[in-house]
Every structure is written in structure tokens, then in C-alpha cells.
Amino acid sequence: MTEKEGALLIPCSGIGKVHGLIGREAVFQALEGLEREGAETLCLALIVTGDEEALEAIRSRPCITVDGCPKLCAYKNVDLAGGRVIESVRVVDAFKGHKGAKPGSATSLTDDGWVIAGELAQHLRQSCKTAAGSMGE
Amino acid sequence: MEQAELKVGIISCSGEELCEGTISRLATRKVLEELRPGQTVTICLPLFLAGDEQERAFARFHPTITVDGCDKRCAQKGTETHSGPVSASVVVTEVLGPEIRLSGERSCRKLAEPDRAAVDAGAERIAAEAEAILGEPQFAEEAPAEEATAGCSCSLSLPVGEVAIDGRTVSVVGLPLIFQQLAASGVKPEPESANRLLEVVKIYHSVEPAEEAAFAAGLLEAYRAYCATHS
Numbered sequence: 495m496t497e498k499e500g501a502l503l504i505p506c507s508g509i510g511k512v513h514g515l516i517g518r519e520a521v522f523q524a525l526e527g528l529e530r531e532g533a534e535t536l537c538l539a540l541i542v543t544g545d546e547e548a549l550e551a552i553r554s555r556p557c558i559t560v561d562g563c564p565k566l567c568a569y570k571n572v573d574l575a576g577g578r579v580i581e582s583v584r585v586v587d588a589f590k591g592h593k594g595a596k597p598g599s600a601t602s603l604t605d606d607g608w609v610i611a612g613e614l615a616q617h618l619r620q621s622c623k624t625a626a627g628s629m630g631e
Numbered sequence: 632m633e634q635a636e637l638k639v640g641i642i643s644c645s646g647e648e649l650c651e652g653t654i655s656r657l658a659t660r661k662v663l664e665e666l667r668p669g670q671t672v673t674i675c676l677p678l679f680l681a682g683d684e685q686e687r688a689f690a691r692f693h694p695t696i697t698v699d700g701c702d703k704r705c706a707q708k709g710t711e712t713h714s715g716p717v718s719a720s721v722v723v724t725e726v727l728g729p730e731i732r733l734s735g736e737r738s739c740r741k742l743a744e745p746d747r748a749a750v751d752a753g754a755e756r757i758a759a760e761a762e763a764i765l766g767e768p769q770f771a772e773e774a775p776a777e778e779a780t781a782g783c784s785c786s787l788s789l790p791v792g793e794v795a796i797d798g799r800t801v802s803v804v805g806l807p808l809i810f811q812q813l814a815a816s817g818v819k820p821e822p823e824s825a826n827r828l829l830e831v832v833k834i835y836h837s838v839e840p841a842e843e844a845a846f847a848a849g850l851l852e853a854y855r856a857y858c859a860t861h862s
Binding site for chain 2: 504505506507508509510514515518519521522523535536537538539540541542543545565566567568570571574600601602603608
């Protein structure tokens with residue numbers, strides 16, 4: 495798969511909550527080892543400003559959004575701009591199985607937070623590989 | 632009566648493609664948490680499109696500083712387009728001196744010493760801009776408490792509303808405008824609306840978690856009074 499066909503992982507990077515940081519870090523981790531699948535990330539802010547190159551990318555490549563809260567900023571911004579969302583991931587779902595975890599803050603993660611980010615990254619990696627496999631068919 | 636608190640808004644780009652986006656984000660967090668806690672407030676830039684009119688009004692209610700990681704200036708442009716005028720804009724690459732060479736890492740776990748120095752430099756610049764805004768005459772502490780409006784660098788006059796919370800009166804800057812927008816969007820002054828009122832006000836005014844229930848009840852009463860006189 496060429497670099498420009500791989501999935502786009504787009505986190506909300508919410509600055510007010512730890513979930514935003516977990517989603518962001520999970521995307522960075524997921525991208526390590528996804529070079530063959532050509533997955534990349536993209537600045538969500540470029541979609542907010544209507545950057546033509548960014549809009550073209552989200553409309554032509556499968557997008558996986560990662561949101562830290564029910565506002566679903568990443569999903570809504572990509573969807574509103576005509577992007578092709580193949581999966582809308584919610585960070586809160588990654589907290590299942592981690593009852594009582596103290597993940598940190600919107601500035602820094604604790605060990606608990608990094609574990610959750612790592613698990614979320616695993617999920618995102620698998621989603622990107624599935625998307626790459628589907629496109630190769 | 633508690634003084635009306637006007638806070639400086641800070642909106643960061645958090646650009647995911649560049650390490651400078653991480654620097655912007657962390658510099659903003661440092662100002663919010665360490666350098667100017669209680670005087671600054673933030674909102675997620677994407678909420679201008681994903682959220683509602685209350686969220687888009689952010690830069691009209693607060694003198695706003697935007698923080699960008701590159702010269703595309705997404706935070707500045709996004710705020711000016713969807714919310715309101717910007718009082719100051721900071722681009723972290725323009726703040727950094729030639730001696731700071733970033734590592735290029737985006738993850739906060741992998742930041743090197745130059746990256747942390749960049750965060751500090753960015754935070755100092757943002758804090759200085761906030762100080763300049765807060766130091767303007769209309770924000771000076773000696774401003775008479777009985778003034779019913781608060782000015783801002785955007786040349787807008789912000790009305791102040793009052794809420795009764797546990798026997799004391801709290802002033803909330805912009806409350807009449809918030810009520811106006813909620814009424815226009817059809818929010819009824821009923822018990823079911825209390826949490827919605829609280830959610831919106833929390834965007835612009837800090838509320839201690841222990842006080843949220845009382846604040847919601849006070850807001851509902853204030854909103855009922857507003858609707859009774861503006862129907």
C-alpha cells in the first residue's frame with residue numbers, strides 16, 4: 495500500500511481532560527510499526543480551518559477518529575468536512591477493565607495512563623491493519 | 632458578593648503532525664496550571680465546529696490568546712473565523728531562540744531537554760501576553776466592584792449576572808449573554824435544564840466540584856428570573 499492510501503488516525507487531543515492526552519499518545523504509539531500500512535496522523539486543527547490538502551486527505555483515505563469525551567470533536571469535524579470515517583474510537587471505552595485507575599492529567603500520564611494508552615494503541619494498530627487489508631482486496 | 636472574574640482565554644493548536652504542536656499544548660497547560668492558574672481558561676479548538684453556539688462564543692466572552700505550533704496558525708485562524716477576534720497570538724517557532732533545537736518527538740514521554748526548554752519559553756511568552764491583557768485598565772483590581780460591565784481587548788462590553796449559591800452571591804461574567812443564547816435555542820427554565828445550564832457556564836467560569844449541585848440550582852433560579860423578564 496502506498497503511503498498516501500493508508501488510514502488516517504485523527505485524535506481529538508482534547509486539552510482539558512486526561513482522555514484527550516491518552517488518545518493523542520495512543521495514536522503516536524500506534525503509528526510506530528505501521529509504516530508498511532502507510533498509516534499517518536493529521537492535524538485536526540487543519541480540518542477546523544478548512545485546509546484544502548487536509549480536506550482532500552480525509553475524503554480520499556479511510557479515517558479512524560479517536561475522541562476523549564462525548565463531544566466527539568474528531569469524529570464530528572471529520573464527518574462534517576466530508577471525511578470517510580471507518581471507525582469512531584472513544585477513549586473512555588479503553589478504560590473498561592481498569593476500574594479505579596488513576597491515569598494522570600491532561601498534561602502528563604501516570605503508569606496507569608500509559609498502560610491504557612498502550613492498549614488503545616494496540617487496538618488502533620489492528621484497525622489500521624484491517625483497513626489496509628480491506629483496501630488490498 | 633464575590634468579584635466577577637474575567638479570565639484570559641487560551642486556545643492551542645495541539646498539532647498532531649509536528650513536535651511543535653506538542654510544545655504548544657504543553658506550554659498552554661503550563662500557563663493554565665502553574666503560571667496563571669485561576670486567571671486563564673481554555674477550550675478545545677475543534678469544539679468551534681463540533682460544539683454549539685455557547686462554545687463558539689468563547690472568544691467573544693474572553694480576551695483570547697491563540698497558541699500555534701507553526702505558521703499555518705490554525706488556532707488563530709480557527710478562532711477568528713468561528714468565534715471572535717483574537718487579542719494576541721503566539722507561534723512557538725517564533726518564540727524559540729536559535730539555541731533551542733527541538734528533538735522532533737511528538738510524544739510527551741520522549742521529550743528531550745531542548746523540548747522542555749521550548750515549553751518553558753512558550754509558556755513564559757503566553758503568560759506575558761496574558762499579563763498584558765490583565766493589566767489593562769478595565770481589568771485592574773481597583774475597578775469599582777459595582778460596575779455591571781467588564782471590558783475586554785475585543786472592545787466588547789460584557790454584562791455580568793449574579794447567581795445565589797448557598798446563601799452567597801456569585802457574579803458570572805457574560806451570564807446574561809449565556810442566558811440569551813440558551814433561551815434562543817429553546818432551553819426551558821425547568822429542572823431538567825439545570826445540568827445543561829451548569830455545563831455551559833462551566834466553559835467560562837470555574838466551579839468547584841463540591842459546589843456543582845448548588846451552582847446548578849442557583850443557575851436554574853437565575854435563568855427562571857431571566858426568562859420571566861425576557862419572554
